[in-house]
Amino acid sequence: MVFDSGGKMKKNILLVAFFFHIFILNGYAHIYEIYGPEYTCDGNSTWNEAVMCMSIILNSNNKVSATISKPNGGDFKDDHKPAMYLQRDDNGRYATNLASSMLYIQSSITLVSDNLDSYIFPDDNILVLYGRMDNEAGDFAWVGPLKIKRAPYCPFPAPKLNVPSNGNINISTTKQEFSWFGVNGNAGTPEYRIVVSTDRSFNYFIDGPLDNQGSAYCEHDTLCKTAKISNTFYSGFNLEYATTYYWKVRAGNQNASGVWSEIRSFTTERRIEYEWKIGSWGSCNASCGSGMKYRDIFCIRNDTMQTVSDINCKEFTKPNDAEICTDYSPYLWKTDSWSDCSASCGSGIRTRDVYCIRCDGIKVSDLNCSYSKPVDKESCSGTDCPVCDRDHLYLCNQNNCNDASGYWYNNVCNQYPEPETCDLTHLELCDLNNCSEVGGYWYNSKCNKYPEPDKCDNDHLFLCDSCSNCENSGGYWYNSQCNIDPEALQCDGDHLHLCFESSDCIFSGGFWYNTQCNTMPEPAKCDYNHVHLCNNLTECHNAGGFWYENTCNKSTQKSIYHEFFEEAGNYYNLPFNLLKAIAYVESGWNQSFFIANAWGIMGLKDDDLILIAQHLRKDFSHDYGDMTIDDIITRIKEDSNDGAKANIRGAACKLKYDTDENSELTYI
Incomplete structure (x- = not known):
């Protein structure tokens, strides 16, 4: 542990290395055991911005050597003083200074104690060793403990x-x-x-x-x-x-x-295994084009690397020892003609294409041509070039401009004297590059005497008063103002999918159905207002319609039976509905008529008639049991069309008779 001058703990900077060694004293062998690693560094603490390490060994002359170093480079300072101490109790105090020294500018130092046998060991034969580092500021670091145990003698020497x-x-x-x-x-x-x-x-x-x-x-x-x-x-x-x-x-x-x-x-030893040894491919046997190349494949024993019979490698697939190859060597450099000189006068450059070809003339990568590539450009000369004179002032430099009667300014030789130049009194002569140098302010494509007032731009979006100058300045125009961030999407005509209430949907021009806002009206479906969209009897009845002639209708169909009942009712002066009910009851002797009307024969499809025919053959087997379904349907139609009128008239007559006889209606 490391303590400052006030005794407070800082952090670990050194660790102690532990060794084992034997000493001989007075004819007996003493055993010194040091428990721990041989060498260690403090990876968490630093001394002068470098990791410090310490290693300790027990020398053959009964002395302890401690080496303190900086493995990552750097030197100790003049004011650092290392020392080793023996601790005798558990209170952090030390009794004996084994060794100490002053440091100079150096990267490591080794301290050596006196003969360990000169120290009095405690009763348990254990010495506790600490390292210490001081400086002139009063800071110090403790490293340890290192425990050294000594046996009184060596019972057995080393074999x-x-x-x-x-x-x-x-x-x-x-x-x-x-x-x-x-x-x-x-x-x-x-x-x-x-x-x-x-x-x-x-x-x-x-x-x-x-x-x-x-x-x-x-x-x-x-x-x-x-x-x-x-x-x-x-x-x-x-x-x-x-x-x-x-x-x-x-x-x-x-x-x-x-x-x-x-x-x-x-x-x-290595485990005895066998493997295929693969030799290098030989040269392709083709002179220019496709051919074959070969290599040696043989089985070896891995521990001796000796060649053995191929049968030992049979569990492994033998690699190919031959394959097709192509050889287009020799590869040659090919050069094209030189281009014209790049300069019409004086020195210039001319170039040519240089590329590598194979033996059949095909262009390939330059890497295939092994010897040096010919040059593809070189210097060339044109005609004599004009020199600096009155007619060629642009060729003059600052040194010879005056000799050619020119005027040097703006880094060129000019034909006329330099006009007034850009300064604070001639800001109109300034450009973007020199306006600020003379104290002007460049805006509106000219140099101005005073700073530009604030205007609509990326730093002053709040000054933008229209969509165009807002967007040109990098802003976003909405809510009648220019904003820094884009407007968040919301429910409107362009974003109907964000409308989650029917009122918002309709207000935004959408159509609300299927619990969502849609861009198109809901398609029509089978209901009372669209009975023509109903596809079967069930849908038609659920929509409140009437199914006949294979379609759904809003009103009922007047059948021939309806006309029969109207005719009979008018003849006998009887109510139509009552007459119809009597006819159903009194027509029991004609089962086909009764069943047909009970099932709604008027306007039924063939599938419905088949159901009626099956019902008749089951319930009235004595009359219909031996008939086919088609025969029963034919009889239903005949009885319904030819006999119904007579049955209805008979029912009307009986109703009239019962009414006159009893002075009241009995079939209600």
Whole structure:
């Protein structure tokens, strides 16, 4: 953590790197363990706008070396002072300054402590190490803690590895052989712990405590393997193909553990697979046009890259070893004739077309022609050009204009003296480029003495008083004024789809039906006012019409039966409707007439007559059961047309008789 001069926390600027090392003192080996990464940088804090890093190692002479650096460039300042301290308690205080120094303009510095064995370790054998950086302003930064643990002696030295040798390759994935030389220690008969990992730092290996090495294990079974054995050799890890592994060994037992051996690497064998090896295409055998080209295709074993029989690659489709090709070489540069010189006098340029052609004369990309392309332009000369004189003042420059009797102004040589020039008293001589330089104001295509008053433009749309000058100024004219933004769309004659009320729709000239505003009137449909649009009996009746002669009508049809009833009623002086009812009742002996009238025979279509005929054959089977539908329809028509008149007259006569006999109507 970093604190300012008042003791407040700033931010992390340094991290401590942790190492492991062994020291020998008075014939005994002391073990110093530093837990953490080897090297770290503070990615969140900066010192003088640069990331600061710190690495700490334990030297073979029992000293701690700390290197503070700026990996991203830049130097420390003169007033920065680094130091290392040992902390003894939990209150942030330190008791011993291990090392300190003054800095000069430099990018890194290394501090070295005294021999660690000269310090008194606490009862738990753990020292807590901090780094510190000061400056003259009183600011300082703390980095840490780094905990260093020291064992009183080394129970077992590091074993010396035998095979496989460092960097060995083609090691078996299942039958590899590891061996090392045994060691003697101070803690009894040793056993050995071997670790194999794809990571040189063995990050997936979880070590047990020094007095319980049997609890060590690997977090990731694929990336890390470990075993504890009593021999000095081991075989049998299941490893991945074509993978680089690192291995090390340590002696130990239930009492204590020794020091890890050196780290060696090896690479496992490749999986034996077969594949087609494809050679390069040969040259096309055609001299100018289409031909064939060939290449070698052979089967190889991937681990030895040796050629084997094609049968080993049979599971893969063999690539083509021949294909059609075209070769139009040689490609040549072709040049056209030079153009005329670009200058009629003096120096100029002339050009010509240069392009690449193949052997049959076809033009192709210039990339096909390998040798240098001929030039396609060059300098040329025309006739002598006129020089600066009285007749060619336009050729003069400022130096020779006067010699040619000219007058130099406006960067050209003129025939006449310069007239009065643009200034504050001659604003009429000014143009757009020099008007403002003399204090004028350019508007209305001239230079003016006073600023232009505000007028209708993009910055003053509120001054626009018509649609034309509003739109010319980039505005939008609506609501009798010029606006910055376009008018929002609303319900009107051009946007009827935005009308959502019938009143708004009709007001805007639309036609409201089907819950929306439409541009055209609603089409006519079958109703009482349009019975002619009804297509069948059901639609006609629903619209209040009368269906006959295969069409829907507003009024009923007078049939022959209607005329019969009118005639009989007039003859006997009887009401028409009563007479019709009596005729229906009294005509029961004539089923066809009764059924025909009950079903409305007048004006019925053939489909309706078929329904009546089916009804008669079912309900009056003794009379119609043996007849066909067509015969029944024929009889209905005959009975209805020929016999109805007699039936109606008979009914009228009976009605008259019953009326005279009883002095009242009995059929009501």
